[in-house]
Amino acid sequence: xxxxxxxxxxKVSQSYISRLENGVIEPSCEITTRLRELLCNPVHRPLVxxxxxIVRHAPHSVALLALRDGTVRVIEASARYRQAGPPFxxxxxxxxxADPLGQAVSDIVREVLACGAFAGDVACxxxxxxxxxxxxxxCFHSVQxxxxxxxxxxxxxxxxxxxxxxxNAFLGRNGGPERVHDFRAARAE
Numbered sequence: 444x445x446x447x448x449x450x451x452x453x454k455v456s457q458s459y460i461s462r463l464e465n466g467v468i469e470p471s472c473e474i475t476t477r478l479r480e481l482l483c484n485p486v487h488r489p490l491v492x493x494x495x496x497i498v499r500h501a502p503h504s505v506a507l508l509a510l511r512d513g514t515v516r517v518i519e520a521s522a523r524y525r526q527a528g529p530p531f532x533x534x535x536x537x538x539x540x541a542d543p544l545g546q547a548v549s550d551i552v553r554e555v556l557a558c559g560a561f562a563g564d565v566a567c568x569x570x571x572x573x574x575x576x577x578x579x580x581x582c583f584h585s586v587q588x589x590x591x592x593x594x595x596x597x598x599x600x601x602x603x604x605x606x607x608x609x610x611n612a613f614l615g616r617n618g619g620p621e622r623v624h625d626f627r628a629a630r631a632e
Contacts, residue, residue, distance in 0.1 A: 444487055453477050490592045494599070495519040508587075508598040510561040515552050518597070551585060558623050560589045561596045566624040571605065571613045582610035 446464070450457040453474060462468045470478060481487055498507045501521040509518045551570050558565050567588040573580050585602040605613075614620060 449481070452481055490590075491518075491594075491597070494590060494592070494597065498599070504602045506600045508555075508600055509595065510556070515556065515561075524602075551587075554621055555587045555598060560587055560598050563589050563591055563596050565589065566626050569613075569617075569622040569624070571610050571620050573610070582607055584609070584613065 446457045446460040450460045453460070454477075455474065459468075463470055463474075485493070494507055495518065498505050498519040498521055502523060503521065504524040504527055505521045506517050506524055507519040509516050551572060554570065555561070555568055558568055560568055567586055570585045570587070571582065572585065573582050575581075582605045583602050584605045585600060588599045588601075590597050590599055613622075
């Protein structure tokens with residue numbers, strides 16, 4: 444929230460908010476109460492906190508990824524992701540996506556970076572991939588969707604298990620394991 448907005452909502456001056464932020468003054472009891480009420484309203488919560496809540500409580504296999512210091516990190520993952528068995532149970536907050544997730548996930552992360560998802564250059568990226576799970580090869584379909592929080596680009600990653608037939612059909616339709624949706628195509632769909 445910008446200083447001007449906070450000042451307007453608290454019925455104080457912008458310079459008062461600035462002095463509060465910089466620790467020059469302490470708020471009065473009345474301002475402290477109004478500030479708590481303001482910050483408890485979900486409308487004023489940072490978008491990233493809301494996204495983390497959405498992901499954390501999702502009934503599907505979803506994760507929220509961030510590019511920080513040149514490394515893609517999982518900043519939140521749903522319980523379903525962590526309970527889905529290998530390689531997904533390794534998704535824990537603040538892990539690097541290249542850690543124990545295997546080559547298939549590392550390849551996906553490289554493609555998501557290359558297409559500009561962490562810069563908001565695409566509407567989303569669909570990928571199909573395979574990984575060994577419990578001694579057998581399983582197929583997956585993932586959709587990586589960039590989301591801007593106002594401060595940084597994050598990627599919402601959703602994955603579902605698919606049949607080998609669905610995997611092969613995707614490859615045939617798209618000429619490979621990836622389909623990048625740009626914004627013009629996304630509006631037309």
